[in-house]
Amino acid sequence: MMYKKYCLKKIHIHFWFVISLLITNQSGCTQSRKIEFSAIKSQVSCGISHSEKALLTIISHFENTNETSFRKKNNFKTPIRYDFVVIPGLVFIILGLFFRSKKVQQNNLQILQLKEEEISKRNEALNKLYSEKDWLLKELHHRVKNNLQIVISLLNTQSAYLENKDAILAIQDSQHRMNAMSLIYQKIYESENLEIIDMCWYIPELVHYLKGVFNTDKKISYKLDIECVELDISQAIPLGLILNEAIINAIKYAYPETTQGEVNIRLKKIENENYQLIISDNGVGVPEHFELKNRNSLGMNLMHGLSSQVDGIFNIENKNGLTITINFKTVKKHKQE
Structure with missing residues (x-):
C-alpha cells in the first residue's frame, strides 16, 4: 500500500511538471510564470530519485532555453518553440517510470507469494511433527504406567507365595511406591500438557489413594x-x-x-x-x-x-x-x- 502511494505521488509530480512546462512555454508567457515554474522545479527536486535525473536535466535545459527565448522576444526577435520535442520526451519518461514501477511491484508480489507459500509449507511440517511428538509422548507415558501396573501385579502375585511377614511388607511398600509413580503417568496421559504436573491436583489424589490402601482402625x-x-x-x-x-x-x-x-x-x-x-x-x-x-x-x-x-x-x-x-x-x- 505504501509503495502504491509512492508511485502515485511521483506520477502526480510529473503531471504538474508537464502542466508547468506548457504554461511557461507559451509565446505570451510572463516573467512571473517563469518564476513559478522555477519554484515548482526546486520543490520537487528535493528528494528526487536517481532514476529521474534525466528528467531534471531535460527540464533544466528547457528552462534555460525558455529564458533565452524570452530575452530574444523582448529584443523583438521571434522565440524558439521546443514543445514538439520536450513534451513528448517528458511524457515518454513519465510513462517509462510508471510501467517500470508497476513491473517492480509485480515482481515483488510474486517473490512475496513464493515466500508465503514456503513459510506455509514449513509451518505445516512443524505442526505435523509437533502432533506426532505429542502422540509419542502420550503413548510413552501410557506404556510406562501400564508397565508399572504389570510389575505391581507381579509383586502382588509373588507375595501370595510368601510366608515371611517382613518380605510381604517389603513387597507392599514397593507396590505403594510404584502406584505413586503410576498415578503421575496416568494424569500426564490424560492432560493436555505432557511435561508438567499440577501439584494442587496430584497431592490430594495421592493422599486419597493412600487412605484407601491403608484401611486401618x-x-x-x-x-x-x-x-x-x-x-x-x-x-x-x-x-x-x-x-x-x-x-x-x-x-x-x-x-x-x-x-x-x-x-x-x-x-x-x-x-x-x-x-x-x-x-x-x-x-x-x-x-x-x-x-x-x-x-x-x-x-x-x-x-x-x-x-x-x-x-x-x-x-x-x-x-x-x-x-x-x-x-x-x-x-x-x-x-x-
Missing part, C-alpha cells in the same frame, strides 16, 4: 495447604515418592498407642522460584538419637536421596511429632504453546 485426619504450582515431571516424581514415604511412615509408625492422629501437608512459595514442602504429624516422632545415615531406615534414606534429585535441602525436626521439610527450587517448565 486408626482415625487419621489429613490437613492440606497446597499452593498451586506446576512442576516439571523430573521434580514431580521424586516429590511424589517423598510424600508417599512420609505419609506411609506416619500411618504405620507415628501412632502405635493411639487410634487418632493428624498429618499436615503444606506446599508454599518462599520467594521467587523457591518452594518449601512440609509433611508433619503429631505422633511419637523418631528416636532421640536417630541419624539419617541409619541403614535400618529405608524410608528416611529414600527421602533424603530423592531430595537431592530435585536439588533440595532435606531436614527433619523431632518436636511434638515428626516434621520433614524439603526446600527446593523449581526448574524451568517446558510448556507447550
Whole structure:
C-alpha cells in the first residue's frame, strides 16, 4: 500500500511538471510564470530519485532555453518553440517510470507469494511433527504406567507365595511406591500438557489413594495447604515418592498407642522460584538419637536421596511429632504453546 502511494505521488509530480512546462512555454508567457515554474522545479527536486535525473536535466535545459527565448522576444526577435520535442520526451519518461514501477511491484508480489507459500509449507511440517511428538509422548507415558501396573501385579502375585511377614511388607511398600509413580503417568496421559504436573491436583489424589490402601482402625485426619504450582515431571516424581514415604511412615509408625492422629501437608512459595514442602504429624516422632545415615531406615534414606534429585535441602525436626521439610527450587517448565 505504501509503495502504491509512492508511485502515485511521483506520477502526480510529473503531471504538474508537464502542466508547468506548457504554461511557461507559451509565446505570451510572463516573467512571473517563469518564476513559478522555477519554484515548482526546486520543490520537487528535493528528494528526487536517481532514476529521474534525466528528467531534471531535460527540464533544466528547457528552462534555460525558455529564458533565452524570452530575452530574444523582448529584443523583438521571434522565440524558439521546443514543445514538439520536450513534451513528448517528458511524457515518454513519465510513462517509462510508471510501467517500470508497476513491473517492480509485480515482481515483488510474486517473490512475496513464493515466500508465503514456503513459510506455509514449513509451518505445516512443524505442526505435523509437533502432533506426532505429542502422540509419542502420550503413548510413552501410557506404556510406562501400564508397565508399572504389570510389575505391581507381579509383586502382588509373588507375595501370595510368601510366608515371611517382613518380605510381604517389603513387597507392599514397593507396590505403594510404584502406584505413586503410576498415578503421575496416568494424569500426564490424560492432560493436555505432557511435561508438567499440577501439584494442587496430584497431592490430594495421592493422599486419597493412600487412605484407601491403608484401611486401618486408626482415625487419621489429613490437613492440606497446597499452593498451586506446576512442576516439571523430573521434580514431580521424586516429590511424589517423598510424600508417599512420609505419609506411609506416619500411618504405620507415628501412632502405635493411639487410634487418632493428624498429618499436615503444606506446599508454599518462599520467594521467587523457591518452594518449601512440609509433611508433619503429631505422633511419637523418631528416636532421640536417630541419624539419617541409619541403614535400618529405608524410608528416611529414600527421602533424603530423592531430595537431592530435585536439588533440595532435606531436614527433619523431632518436636511434638515428626516434621520433614524439603526446600527446593523449581526448574524451568517446558510448556507447550
